[in-house]
Amino acid sequence: MRPTLVLLQSQCLLCVLVGVSGPGVVASLPHTLPWHVSCPVRCMCQIKPWFSPDSVYHEAPTVDCNDLLLTRLPLPIPPNTHTLRLQSNLLSRLDTVVLHGLDNLTDLDLSQNRFSRVETITQSSPLSSLLSLHLEENHLSQLPAASFSSFPALQELFLSHNNLHVIAPGAFTGLDSLLRLHINNNRLITVDPRWFRPLPLLEVLMLGGNPVEALPERGFLALKSLRSLVLGGMGLRGLAEKALEGLDGLESLSFYNNLLTKVPTQALMRVPGLKFLDLNKNRLKLIETGAFRDMVHLNELGLNNMEELVSIEIAALENLPELTKLEITNNPRLSYIHPQAFIQLPRLESLMLNSNSLSALHQHIMLSLPSLQEVSLHSNPLRCDCLFHWAAEEASRPRSEDARTPRMVRFIQPQATLCSEPPELRARRVREVSSREMSASCLPMIPTSSLPSYVGVREGGKLILHCRALADPQPEVYWVTPSGLRLGPAPSHAAKVLPAPAPCHSLHSSSVSPSQPRDDAPCNPSKLYRLLPEGTLEMNTVTSSDAGLYTCVAENALGADTHSVTVGVHSRENKKKRGMRSNKKGYKLFSNDAGFEVREVGQHYAILSWLSGQNLPSTRLSWQAIYSNAHTPTYSTRILAGTQSFNLTHLQAETFHRACLHSGTGEEATRVTKRSGDSRTPQCVSFRTKDVPVPRPSLLLSPELTSTAVTLLLLAIILLLLAGQGWDNEQGAHHSTVLQKIKSPKSPIIIVNQKTGGTLAEAK
Numbered sequence: 234m235r236p237t238l239v240l241l242q243s244q245c246l247l248c249v250l251v252g253v254s255g256p257g258v259v260a261s262l263p264h265t266l267p268w269h270v271s272c273p274v275r276c277m278c279q280i281k282p283w284f285s286p287d288s289v290y291h292e293a294p295t296v297d298c299n300d301l302l303l304t305r306l307p308l309p310i311p312p313n314t315h316t317l318r319l320q321s322n323l324l325s326r327l328d329t330v331v332l333h334g335l336d337n338l339t340d341l342d343l344s345q346n347r348f349s350r351v352e353t354i355t356q357s358s359p360l361s362s363l364l365s366l367h368l369e370e371n372h373l374s375q376l377p378a379a380s381f382s383s384f385p386a387l388q389e390l391f392l393s394h395n396n397l398h399v400i401a402p403g404a405f406t407g408l409d410s411l412l413r414l415h416i417n418n419n420r421l422i423t424v425d426p427r428w429f430r431p432l433p434l435l436e437v438l439m440l441g442g443n444p445v446e447a448l449p450e451r452g453f454l455a456l457k458s459l460r461s462l463v464l465g466g467m468g469l470r471g472l473a474e475k476a477l478e479g480l481d482g483l484e485s486l487s488f489y490n491n492l493l494t495k496v497p498t499q500a501l502m503r504v505p506g507l508k509f510l511d512l513n514k515n516r517l518k519l520i521e522t523g524a525f526r527d528m529v530h531l532n533e534l535g536l537n538n539m540e541e542l543v544s545i546e547i548a549a550l551e552n553l554p555e556l557t558k559l560e561i562t563n564n565p566r567l568s569y570i571h572p573q574a575f576i577q578l579p580r581l582e583s584l585m586l587n588s589n590s591l592s593a594l595h596q597h598i599m600l601s602l603p604s605l606q607e608v609s610l611h612s613n614p615l616r617c618d619c620l621f622h623w624a625a626e627e628a629s630r631p632r633s634e635d636a637r638t639p640r641m642v643r644f645i646q647p648q649a650t651l652c653s654e655p656p657e658l659r660a661r662r663v664r665e666v667s668s669r670e671m672s673a674s675c676l677p678m679i680p681t682s683s684l685p686s687y688v689g690v691r692e693g694g695k696l697i698l699h700c701r702a703l704a705d706p707q708p709e710v711y712w713v714t715p716s717g718l719r720l721g722p723a724p725s726h727a728a729k730v731l732p733a734p735a736p737c738h739s740l741h742s743s744s745v746s747p748s749q750p751r752d753d754a755p756c757n758p759s760k761l762y763r764l765l766p767e768g769t770l771e772m773n774t775v776t777s778s779d780a781g782l783y784t785c786v787a788e789n790a791l792g793a794d795t796h797s798v799t800v801g802v803h804s805r806e807n808k809k810k811r812g813m814r815s816n817k818k819g820y821k822l823f824s825n826d827a828g829f830e831v832r833e834v835g836q837h838y839a840i841l842s843w844l845s846g847q848n849l850p851s852t853r854l855s856w857q858a859i860y861s862n863a864h865t866p867t868y869s870t871r872i873l874a875g876t877q878s879f880n881l882t883h884l885q886a887e888t889f890h891r892a893c894l895h896s897g898t899g900e901e902a903t904r905v906t907k908r909s910g911d912s913r914t915p916q917c918v919s920f921r922t923k924d925v926p927v928p929r930p931s932l933l934l935s936p937e938l939t940s941t942a943v944t945l946l947l948l949a950i951i952l953l954l955l956a957g958q959g960w961d962n963e964q965g966a967h968h969s970t971v972l973q974k975i976k977s978p979k980s981p982i983i984i985v986n987q988k989t990g991g992t993l994a995e996a997k
């Protein structure tokens with residue numbers, strides 16, 4: 234029996250992986266036979282099937298005294314007893330005399346009893362035939378040196394679910410034949426390499442469920458025969474490069490339910506024989522490029538149940554010639570798999586991607602997997618548009634026995650693989666939508682699940698924001714910082730990959746009136762922003778002045794989508810500074826007293842409003858367009874005391890804008906702002922001006938149509954479709970809202986978050 238990842242999703246993973254050399258097929262077991270012997274009262278004596286740890290079948294004379302509330306060993310135990318079962322009793326010591334003479338005792342089950350000292354068991358006369366000793370769920374807290382030396386033949390030792398917190402370096406001395414050791418679910422806080430030195434034949438080691446935060450380097454060096462290592466539920470945050478060194482025979486490795494934030498690539502390179510790897514339920518955010526590169530024997534990989542996983546990057550899995558099954562499921566924020574995420578996986582047959590936040594699976598992925606037979610995509614918010622043409626095309630192709638026809642990839646649960654977008658195809662089965670019904674190109678969409686609306690960072694810490702968008706044509710992704718810097722590839726033409734750190738682009742142009750205060754325009758070249766190719770913004774050494782609204786924009790020729798994230802900076806000193814609001818957790822937030830919001834948006838204007846009382850004489854409003862031209866000017870105006878709203882006019886239509894309200898405290902406010910935190914952070918909102926009404930679409934399509942005209946036409950069609958949909962269903966209501974007010978759970982921060990689709994809907 235070999236381990237499988239089939240059950241990886243369940244809690245039972247650990248037991249499955251342990252089945253490496255366990256008993257074989259249950260179905261073909263021979264029947265129990267009667268055993269005519271004088272049996273201890275209330276026990277059952279029978280000849281039962283028994284498999285040795287190396288899977289050899291025995292007909293074993295078995296005395297079964299489970300669940301009898303025994304406090305002493307029952308009498309008389311027949312001398313040729315092979316298996317003695319004493320599970321679930323109240324034993325706290327073993328009577329040496331009783332066990333004396335049980336020369337053939339092979340399997341002794343003392344699990345679920347009250348043993349607190351291992352000496353009370355091992356001081357019995359040597360049991361030289363004993364192969365299996367079960368001591369799970371007792372009260373053992375320590376293992377002294379040579380604890381089990383009276384059982385020299387022992388092959389399996391089960392010590393899980395005790396209170397072990399001290400294991401002497403030589404505790405397992407004398408167990409030269411041990412194949413399997415379970416010390417999971419105890420209270421060990423370190424792993425001592427000396428424990429394993431006497432165990433050269435050990436094949437299975439279960440260490441999980443101990444509060445070990447870090448494994449030592451070369452800790453398993455002695456375990457040359459180890460095939461399966463289970464490190465689940467330990468609180469591991471990372472893995473030393475040499476943590477797994479020496480595990481030359483390791484085939485199966487589980488890190489289920491730890492706190493790993495990165496794939497431990499360096500450590501995994503030391504176990505080239507690995508076939509089964511389980512990283513389920515960790516804190517991985519990204520599967521980075523090269524994370525699993527060249528694991529030439531890897532057969533099955535599990536990346537399930539990760540709350541924070543958002544993206545599988547380009548070439549994340551590369552050159553895995555034996556990988557046949559890949560499971561990436563139940564990751565609620567996983568919204569992006571790079572079209573070239575999987576490279577050289579010639580044998581991948583099964584790709585499980587259900588229950589994520591994926592809107593699509595790019596056609597490149599399907600084309601790059603020559604052996605793929607089945608894919609599971611159900612329970613994802615799938616967009617049945619251009620990105621899914623491949624699925625429709627495959628479905629419409631007639632099945633054929635001819636080997637030369639393109640292969641059919643089977644959808645697992647096709648009846649549950651439904652479109653969620655666009656509205657007119659919602660709830661249709663993906664496989665039943667024809668490619669004619671799917672649009673030929675698609676607008677960028679930033680999945681809301683990938684980015685939170687609020688992120689708190691410690692002062693001096695690192696800010697990392699991941700923004701991803703799939704579209705066709707491939708969108709360009711850039712960020713706009715609170716101070717108006719546009720971080721991203723140069724618009725339209727230039728190179729796609731921006732060298733990091735990004736050059737400092739300021740949106741402020743020198744043409745802005747000199748009277749304009751520059752407190753929101755510190756284009757500080759020493760500030761290290763990094764924009765990674767797929768849209769990740771990184772900033773080292775965050776200061777309180779970095780707090781504010783960060784907006785990600787994904788744009789292609791058809792349109793754009795934005796998503797804004799409020800970044801709060803957790804101040805290092807707990808001192809409250811004047812003018813700085815802190816919530817209970819000490820995060821510096823925008824002062825939200827003013828309730829700054831967007832009231833109304835038109836094609837060329839937007840009405841902003843706020844509460845009175847905050848606009849001191851120096852209150853100022855600034856705004857700028859966020860569009861593909863990096864150097865749009867920032868405009869600024871003073872706000873008369875007492876006013877509560879302002880109509881921004883002469884705006885460009887169909888353009889993202891950002892406006893900030895600076896509630897100053899006096900003429901010196903500008904200068905003060907530049908010093909750390911001693912100012913009011915401006916409050917900002919983003920919005921998109923409405924689209925220009927589309928002229929009645931002429932149906933005379935000419936090849937000279939400009940891309941703009943195509944866009945407008947497309948928009949018009951979408952509008953017509955939307956108009957026909959009605960707004961009473963949930964999704965429609967969501968998209969008809971141009972301005973969504975997202976409140977942070979802590980404090981009513983106002984973020985205006987607009988969806989391209991929503992804007993379209995309003996323009997009807």
Ligand SMILES: *[C@@H]1O[C@H](CO)[C@@H](O)[C@H](O)[C@H]1NC(C)=O
Nearest residue numbers: 311312313314334335336337
């Ligand atoms: C132990 O098993 C062997 C072989 O099965 C048998 O010959 C021997 O009598 C058994 N010993 C006892 C004490 O029953």
Ligand SMILES: *[C@@H]1O[C@H](CO)[C@@H](O)[C@H](O)[C@H]1NC(C)=O
Nearest residue numbers: 837838839840880881882883
């Ligand atoms: C705001 O300005 C625009 C453009 O000048 C105008 O059409 C609109 O009516 C104004 N709205 C209000 C409420 O004044």
